[in-house]
Amino acid sequence: MSDEPNKGLFSPLRRKLLMGMAAVPAITMLPRASFAQAPATSAVNTTGLAVTDTEVTVGILHSATGTMAISETGSIEAEKLAIEQINAMGGVLGRKIKFIQEDGASDWPTFAEKAKKLLVNDKVAAIMGCWTSASRKAVLPVMEQYNGMLYYPTFYEGLEQSKNVIYTGQEATQQILAGLNWIAKEKGAKSFFFIGSDYIWPRTSNKIARKHVENVLKGKVVGEEYYPLGNTQFNSVINKIKLTKPDVIFTDVVGGSNVAFYKQLKAAGIDLSKQALLTISVTEDEIDGIGGENIAGAYACMKYFQSLDNPNNKAFVPAFKKMWGEKTVIGDVTQAAYLGPWLWKLTVEKAGSFDVDKIAAASPGVEFKGAPEGYVRIHENHHLWSKTRVGRAKLDGQFELIYETADLVEPDPFPKGYQ
Amino acid sequence: MINSRFFNRSELMGFIALAAVLFVILPLTLDVFRLNLVAKYLTYAFVALGLVLCWGYGGILSLGQGVFFGLGGYCMAMFLKLEASSVENTKIQSTPGIPDFMDWNQITSLPLFWQPFHSLTFTILAIILVPGVFALIIGTAMFKRRVGGTYFAIITQAVAAILTILIVGQQGYTGGINGMTDLRTLKGWDIRPDHAKVILYFVEVVLLFACIGIAQFIRLTKLGRILVAMREQEDRVRFSGYSVANFKIFAFCMAAVFAAIGGAMFALNVGFMSPSFVGIVPSIEMVIYTAVGGRMSIFGAIWGALLVNFAKTSLSESFPQLWLFGLGALFIAVVLAFPNGLSGLWADYVQPRIDRLFASRKPKRDWKDNSVADGAPAE
Numbered sequence: 001m002s003d004e005p006n007k008g009l010f011s012p013l014r015r016k017l018l019m020g021m022a023a024v025p026a027i028t029m030l031p032r033a034s035f036a037q038a039p040a041t042s043a044v045n046t047t048g049l050a051v052t053d054t055e056v057t058v059g060i061l062h063s064a065t066g067t068m069a070i071s072e073t074g075s076i077e078a079e080k081l082a083i084e085q086i087n088a089m090g091g092v093l094g095r096k097i098k099f100i101q102e103d104g105a106s107d108w109p110t111f112a113e114k115a116k117k118l119l120v121n122d123k124v125a126a127i128m129g130c131w132t133s134a135s136r137k138a139v140l141p142v143m144e145q146y147n148g149m150l151y152y153p154t155f156y157e158g159l160e161q162s163k164n165v166i167y168t169g170q171e172a173t174q175q176i177l178a179g180l181n182w183i184a185k186e187k188g189a190k191s192f193f194f195i196g197s198d199y200i201w202p203r204t205s206n207k208i209a210r211k212h213v214e215n216v217l218k219g220k221v222v223g224e225e226y227y228p229l230g231n232t233q234f235n236s237v238i239n240k241i242k243l244t245k246p247d248v249i250f251t252d253v254v255g256g257s258n259v260a261f262y263k264q265l266k267a268a269g270i271d272l273s274k275q276a277l278l279t280i281s282v283t284e285d286e287i288d289g290i291g292g293e294n295i296a297g298a299y300a301c302m303k304y305f306q307s308l309d310n311p312n313n314k315a316f317v318p319a320f321k322k323m324w325g326e327k328t329v330i331g332d333v334t335q336a337a338y339l340g341p342w343l344w345k346l347t348v349e350k351a352g353s354f355d356v357d358k359i360a361a362a363s364p365g366v367e368f369k370g371a372p373e374g375y376v377r378i379h380e381n382h383h384l385w386s387k388t389r390v391g392r393a394k395l396d397g398q399f400e401l402i403y404e405t406a407d408l409v410e411p412d413p414f415p416k417g418y419q
Numbered sequence: 420m421i422n423s424r425f426f427n428r429s430e431l432m433g434f435i436a437l438a439a440v441l442f443v444i445l446p447l448t449l450d451v452f453r454l455n456l457v458a459k460y461l462t463y464a465f466v467a468l469g470l471v472l473c474w475g476y477g478g479i480l481s482l483g484q485g486v487f488f489g490l491g492g493y494c495m496a497m498f499l500k501l502e503a504s505s506v507e508n509t510k511i512q513s514t515p516g517i518p519d520f521m522d523w524n525q526i527t528s529l530p531l532f533w534q535p536f537h538s539l540t541f542t543i544l545a546i547i548l549v550p551g552v553f554a555l556i557i558g559t560a561m562f563k564r565r566v567g568g569t570y571f572a573i574i575t576q577a578v579a580a581i582l583t584i585l586i587v588g589q590q591g592y593t594g595g596i597n598g599m600t601d602l603r604t605l606k607g608w609d610i611r612p613d614h615a616k617v618i619l620y621f622v623e624v625v626l627l628f629a630c631i632g633i634a635q636f637i638r639l640t641k642l643g644r645i646l647v648a649m650r651e652q653e654d655r656v657r658f659s660g661y662s663v664a665n666f667k668i669f670a671f672c673m674a675a676v677f678a679a680i681g682g683a684m685f686a687l688n689v690g691f692m693s694p695s696f697v698g699i700v701p702s703i704e705m706v707i708y709t710a711v712g713g714r715m716s717i718f719g720a721i722w723g724a725l726l727v728n729f730a731k732t733s734l735s736e737s738f739p740q741l742w743l744f745g746l747g748a749l750f751i752a753v754v755l756a757f758p759n760g761l762s763g764l765w766a767d768y769v770q771p772r773i774d775r776l777f778a779s780r781k782p783k784r785d786w787k788d789n790s791v792a793d794g795a796p797a798e
Contacts, residue, residue: 065740065742065743102736103735108691109689109691110735112690113732114735120452134596137600138693141603141690199595199597200520200595200597204523228587414511
């Protein structure tokens with residue numbers, strides 16, 4: 001995937017080896033070259049992490065069981081793929097990555113318990129994990145207390161920043177604002193109806209969206225409704241939509257509720273090719289359950305779609321399918337999870353050390369050119385610079401890319417004027 | 420007839436064994452991380468203890484103990500959260516000085532019902548009284564109308580579901596599905612470092628033994644006998660002139676208070692509280708701990724809570740994808756093979772051998788009339 005130069009490694013021997021092999025594609029030779037002269041463990045690991053001369057241990061902490069398993073499985077798969085690819089290229093600082101997988105069981109305290117176990121018992125060098133905001137909130141104090149490093153893949157509500165977390169997904173403004181701008185311009189939209197699941201992420205996202213609609217786009221929010229997680233009855237809100245006739249339905253309904261919501265929309269005769277609907281919560285994974293025919297025509301605001309047409313993604317999708325089966329689909333979060341191990345590897349090599357403090361300090365400015373979504377870079381605030389993209393759902397469950405921002409969007413977890 | 424001694428011999432052995440394990444063996448052999456996990460398991464032992472009184476002796480099956488565990492836990496968490504939300508800790512918020520989740524939900528001042536939780540004394544009272552009074556209300560409403568058995572179990576489940584929905588829905592006031600996280604200090608004393616975890620562990624074990632003492636006391640008094648009698652022949656007790664409802668309410672309230680103490684210790688030991696301990700599933704899990712350990716036995720239920728949770732942790736560490744099936748199989752096996760749980764197993768197979776051992780040395784005395792786990796009606 002990535003043929004990034006290993007900046008952290010600059011021993012003369014390797015340079016000679018590489019020069020001698022100038023004709024050979026670097027990527028095939030890197031493994032041997034870096035294994036040959038890994039820096040001494042005592043030098044790269046001064047805080048007693050699980051790093052040996054040949055191995056480094058990381059943790060994978062997601063829900064393999066429980067209601068969230070369906071969403072988090074993609075992340076587990078992506079992280080394992082990234083680790084395998086990194087190992088095939090020679091590992092990190094000459095060490096193979098070994099992983100310990102723990103099950104958060106869709107239960108927030110279990111996440112905290114397992115995170116602590118990974119840090120205290122197993123001394124892992126980094127944890128790739130968490131999915132819901134609730135699990136991250138439970139794990140965060142543990143990461144800060146025991147000074148761990150968490151790579152968190154999900155797009156989330158922002159309002160958070162930690163030395164011990166790298167947020168590889170988008171925070172709310174990165175996900176929402178460009179999409180709203182686009183739909184306001186493209187569809188001339190003035191009135192918006194918000195529907196969300198009732199927890200922190202939709203509430204915060206809608207708060208930001210409302211401020212943007214009212215203050216920047218000079219539009220109107222004609223309705224804002226929340227439903228408990230797992231709700232399957234959306235008839236009343238669909239009637240309200242029919243009455244208020246908004247230009248855009250803006251949704252952040254999550255998980256299984258989506259299936260009911262889109263089916264009931266369709267049954268109520270709302271045609272998504274005529275009624276604009278912008279969702280920030282439906283990826284390819286969700287469409288798998290909703291069914292392409294129920295959601296075709298809806299717009300989704302993400303940073304990654306499986307259908308992206310770039311060389312990185314064209315290598316990533318087949319590699320993912322080869323490892324996990326032809327039928328798997330890859331959503332936004334899965335891709336963001338794939339970035340975790342890579343960003344960690346690049347940061348370790350930049351820092352020349354596995355020490356968490358050094359990684360935290362070295363993270364800003366780390367760039368990953370091999371990301372399936374295209375070039376990304378870590379910001380001072382430990383979030384990623386990334387593009388915002390709008391895709392239109394097709395019958396086959398894939399998205400067709402309609403719009404993407406020209407430049408990378410700056411992450412802004414504490415947006416001024418949107419609080 | 421009330422035994423003149425507080426514990427008979429087998430109970431005394433159970434007491435000594437549990438005390439030895441909790442006070443000496445575990446703290447000496449486990450590192451702080453594992454000891455803290457044991458502290459977490461023990462919070463469920465409080466619930467199990469309450470269930471022994473209410474379900475094992477009183478015959479009242481409550482599938483809503485999570486409600487009381489949660490109420491106790493939330494009371495504690497509210498106090499801790501307020502302390503963690505000092506103005507300087509929350510500078511980045513639009514309204515500094517209120518818990519972070521309120522700020523995210525556009526609440527700009529501390530709600531009225533949160534105000535008293537600035538006081539630790541009030542909080543400790545609330546941990547006991549809020550669940551106690553709540554149980555009193557439910558108990559009075561149900562038992563005075565002679566609603567019992569399955570119907571009562573269903574209603575406690577409904578209460579658990581309602582409270583979960585309430586907590587999740589009112590997230591500006593309760594933290595919603597995230598719960599209350601990042602609890603830091605108790606009256607300025609940091610509850611997160613290792614030495615604090617060890618101290619909290621011992622505080623919890625002492626509290627547990629205090630609760631065991633109370634439960635044992637209740638069991639030995641006439642009250643305990645009436646509870647057992649009620650379980651076996653409710654009408655006969657009623658016709659004897661006892662107010663069955665009041666005894667049931669009492670047992671239910673005691674179980675609620677024990678569960679609440681467990682919940683409060685949970686918030687202290689684990690450092691957060693969330694609605695995932697309040698709902699139907701955790702409530703049923705709590706009944707399972709008790710069933711596995713043995714619902715007739717105070718010590719059995721505590722071992723049940725410890726062992727089931729230990730199995731949960733170790734199975735999920737070894738088999739992250741399959742552990743739930745393993746755990747399910749374990750429950751089915753235990754309940755099918757030993758209806759009285761592990762303590763039944765002990766009483767049927769191990770205890771007789773020990774008795775024989777003693778009997779061969781000492782002149783024979785009859786201990787059987789007061790054995791722990793036989794579930795026989797009062798003599």
